Amino acid sequence: MSNLLEIAGLNKRFGGLQAVDRCELSVREGSITGLIGPNGAGKTTLFSIISGFTKPDSGQIRFGGRRIEGLGAYEVARRGLRRTFQIPRELKEMSVLENLMLVPEGQFGDRLLSVLLPGARVRQEEQVNEAAAREVLETVGLAEKADIAAARLSGGQKKLLELARCLMSRPRLMLLDEPTAGVNPTLIRHLMKVMQKVHASGITLLIIEHNMNVIMELCERVVVLDRGHVIAAGTPAEIQQNKQVLDAYLGGVDA
Numbered sequence: 067m068s069n070l071l072e073i074a075g076l077n078k079r080f081g082g083l084q085a086v087d088r089c090e091l092s093v094r095e096g097s098i099t100g101l102i103g104p105n106g107a108g109k110t111t112l113f114s115i116i117s118g119f120t121k122p123d124s125g126q127i128r129f130g131g132r133r134i135e136g137l138g139a140y141e142v143a144r145r146g147l148r149r150t151f152q153i154p155r156e157l158k159e160m161s162v163l164e165n166l167m168l169v170p171e172g173q174f175g176d177r178l179l180s181v182l183l184p185g186a187r188v189r190q191e192e193q194v195n196e197a198a199a200r201e202v203l204e205t206v207g208l209a210e211k212a213d214i215a216a217a218r219l220s221g222g223q224k225k226l227l228e229l230a231r232c233l234m235s236r237p238r239l240m241l242l243d244e245p246t247a248g249v250n251p252t253l254i255r256h257l258m259k260v261m262q263k264v265h266a267s268g269i270t271l272l273i274i275e276h277n278m279n280v281i282m283e284l285c286e287r288v289v290v291l292d293r294g295h296v297i298a299a300g301t302p303a304e305i306q307q308n309k310q311v312l313d314a315y316l317g318g319v320d321a
């Protein structure tokens with residue numbers, strides 16, 4: 067299996083803090099890869115850099131064989147790489163369905179050109195968009211909530227909506243930032259099934275997760291970050307027994 071994402075020598079400093087430090091990481095096409103590490107290890111910063119929200123100081127990122135470091139978030143997303151956020155970013159007053167329908171880019175209806183086009187074409191595109199949004203809601207199990215305001219969803223349901231928004235554009239690679247954090251155990255089970263379904267549909271997943279049960283069950287490969295640097299990579303079983311990984315976690319616990 068070839069690598070869909072390859073990161074080499076990546077660095078990012080915030081003032082006196084080296085948040086990402088000579089980071090080397092790869093994600094195989096078609097895999098579910100876990101990204102773990104103690105609090106403050108640099109996981110979210112790494113996601114922000116990969117997805118074009120934060121500029122790295124140096125280093126290379128290849129996605130599908132092409133360099134993407136330094137591209138903006140819009141351009142990275144257009145190439146098929148999307149991320150979710152730890153804290154869901156739904157538009158609260160809009161319905162769940164509308165939240166999804168806003169995602170696709172380059173719709174005729176959005177462009178100035180649409181003023182010049184017959185309305186029927188815009189309406190036809192809206193219908194296609196709505197059908198796609200309903201299908202995504204079906205996939206994540208939110209179909210019954212389509213018409214309620216996003217603000218009325220529970221915390222766990224907002225996590226599902228965040229994932230659904232990411233799914234709307236059918237990316238090649240999805241970066242999921244703590245998809246199960248703050249979610250009750252029943253909904254965690256459901257979220258895991260959704261992630262497996264998304265993966266089975268052909269999307270590669272890189273997941274930041276603190277819940278080790280989720281990592282162990284979902285991921286075929288786990289990468290461990292500590293102080294911005296990758297200290298280990300391997301199967302979940304290998305990682306569980308890695309002394310350097312245990313030390314990294316215990317090092318963060320106050321005696």
Ligand SMILES: Nc1ncnc2c1ncn2[C@@H]1O[C@H](COP(=O)(O)OP(=O)(O)OP(=O)(O)O)[C@@H](O)[C@H]1O
Nearest residue numbers: 080081083085103104105106107108109110111112
């Ligand atoms: N914009 C920023 N400015 C300054 N420091 C930052 C910024 N973003 C992150 N940091 C710092 O960089 C370090 C890495 O943070 P990051 O959020 O990437 O870690 P993390 O591994 O995702 O942590 P957690 O598991 O707690 O979410 C932390 O010390 C954090 O305080």
